[in-house]
Amino acid sequence: MKLHLLDRSNLTNSSFTTKINEYPYFLKIWHYHPELELVVVLKSEGTCFIGDSVEKFGIGDVVLIGKNLPHMWLNDDGYFEQTSEQTAKAIAIHFKENYLGPKFFETPEMIHILELFKRASYGLKFLNVNKKLINSIKSMLELEGFEKTMAFLHILHALAKHTDTKKLSSQGFINSFNSSKSDTQDNVQAYIFKNFNLDISLNKAAEIAHMNPSAFSRYFKRVNKKTFSRYVTEIRIGYACKLLLENRFNISKICYESGFNNISNFNRQFKIVMNYTPSEYLEKHKTKHD
Secondary structure, eight states: OOOEEOOOOOOSSSSEEEEEEEESSOOOOOEEOSSEEEEEEEEOOEEEEETTEEEEEOTTOEEEEOTTOOEEEEEOGGGGSTTOOOOEEEEEEEEOTTTTOTTGGGSTTTHHHHHHHHHGGGOEEEOSOOHHHHHHHHHGGGOOHHHHHHHHHHHHHHHHHOOOEEEOSOHHHHHHHHHOOSSHHHHHHHHHHHHTTSOOOHHHHHHHTTSOHHHHHHHHHHHHSSOHHHHHHHHHHHHHHHHHHHTOSOHHHHHHHTTOSOHHHHHHHHHHHHSSOHHHHHHHHHHHHO
16 A cells, blocks of 8 residues: 555645545545645544554544544445445635735744644644534534635644644654655555454565565664554554444454464553553443443
């Protein structure tokens, strides 16, 4: 699964695009683009991969994805069944950081929105968003011209002031992705995200990078600030958290679904990454939401 640069060039008479996407399932494409992207999920559930993060998504989620940050929205398995009647639906707003001019957001009145754009470089999930803000985003689909532009500024202002947020990608991923001078890092990332819950291999990743395993291991640690095995483990644990929150499988099943070969290693690695055992993590989540 190759990393794709998508052309989001605006062909309409507008400085940004607002559209509603509705499909049987979201397109399974690991991609990036120079525009920031504001997403509001209206229907469907699954897993979103944003940078090196793995997050469960569902109805009402609001996420701002920074420019050139790789991402993919992957629906749950049921959406891909031939008999499925489920649909995936989301609002997507694409815009460039300077869509109102190169200096507009550098003015004192707008600097808080520019800071929002900077925070979005990691991917930013907005938690506990009220329905009024979501309805404001929906209403943009009916607006044009000046009214649409002003409405979007109000939305960006509200998001910039929203304090309950979660940063998604790690600093290490952002640094390594931005400093990549070739397709090597892109292709390795794509291999990891496609195969993290399978029998993933450092030797195969090295082959994709056209390096011998020792050289690749040193290269990977240098650009990602962690070893290949640690990186894969963190991706697997992120996916395991998503499965735990879905509450569809028991812990033993989740262990194997996430790519681990035995339950004791799964429990140990989960504790290292999350500071909780899987059962403690699940209990903590239940307590928080009861």
